[in-house]
Amino acid sequence: MTMAAKQLRNILEAALLAAGRPLNLDELMALFEDADRPARNEIRKALEELQNGFADRGIELKEVGSGFRIQVKAELAAWMARLWEERPARYSRALLETLSLIAYRQPITRGEIEAVRGVTVSPHIVRTLEERGWIRVVGHRDVPGHPEMFGTTKEFLDYFSLKSLDELPTLADIRDIASLEAELDFEGTAPAPLAPAAADAEAQAGEAEAE
Numbered sequence: 001m002t003m004a005a006k007q008l009r010n011i012l013e014a015a016l017l018a019a020g021r022p023l024n025l026d027e028l029m030a031l032f033e034d035a036d037r038p039a040r041n042e043i044r045k046a047l048e049e050l051q052n053g054f055a056d057r058g059i060e061l062k063e064v065g066s067g068f069r070i071q072v073k074a075e076l077a078a079w080m081a082r083l084w085e086e087r088p089a090r091y092s093r094a095l096l097e098t099l100s101l102i103a104y105r106q107p108i109t110r111g112e113i114e115a116v117r118g119v120t121v122s123p124h125i126v127r128t129l130e131e132r133g134w135i136r137v138v139g140h141r142d143v144p145g146h147p148e149m150f151g152t153t154k155e156f157l158d159y160f161s162l163k164s165l166d167e168l169p170t171l172a173d174i175r176d177i178a179s180l181e182a183e184l185d186f187e188g189t190a191p192a193p194l195a196p197a198a199a200d201a202e203a204q205a206g207e208a209e210a211e
Contacts (some may be wrong), residue, residue: 003036008046009053016061016070022158024067028159065157065164074161078123095125103156103168106150109139134159 015031016023028043038046047068051061060073069083072080098121101113110121129135132153140146160169 009050012046022064022067022069063163065154098125102135102150103152106151109141109147109149
């Protein structure tokens with residue numbers, strides 16, 4: 001028996017709200033018993049209908065690196081930020097430049113980052129980005145010393161509401177680091193999940209990083 005479209009939308013909406021994190025298609029399909037499990041295309045259609053239903057509301061359904069999530073629309077972030085007393089994180093130019101180089105030129109080594117920036121990359125910056133879950137070691141360059149190569153993670157995509165790296169603003173559209181900061185909302189006002197977990201709220205309110 002085919003599940004009613006409205007019931008399917010309600011189940012998916014409830015699951016995305018309850019999870020407090022992105023859910024991929026496999027996780028959404030696992031909500032159902034074998035006998036009443038919708039096909040993948042039915043779930044995708046229901047998600048599209050949910051997304052369309054949010055068009056005139058303060059929330060949206062967004063596909064990010066880890067799957068789908070319901071989140072506050074970006075244009076409402078300034079009001080939502082007042083729900084938390086903590087000040088959003090502000091990051092140093094050095095950290096933003098390092099993260100930007102990793103995002104656009106990955107896989108990239110620390111030495112290659114230093115060659116572009118012209119200064120030494122602080123171990124504290126790399127550690128901060130790793131602790132945030134935004135970068136990871138993806139391999140080692142086949143040169144003497146076998147330096148680590150860094151790349152971004154799904155958590156990076158999730159935090160900045162990106163489905164893939166293809167959604168990064170093009171370099172032709174970015175004149176300087178301030179433009180990139182505005183594009184990706186590096187100051188902690190990226191769209192937040194509707195009901196973020198305590199750990200996510202804490203991460204968004206982390207301490208500023210010095211160069």
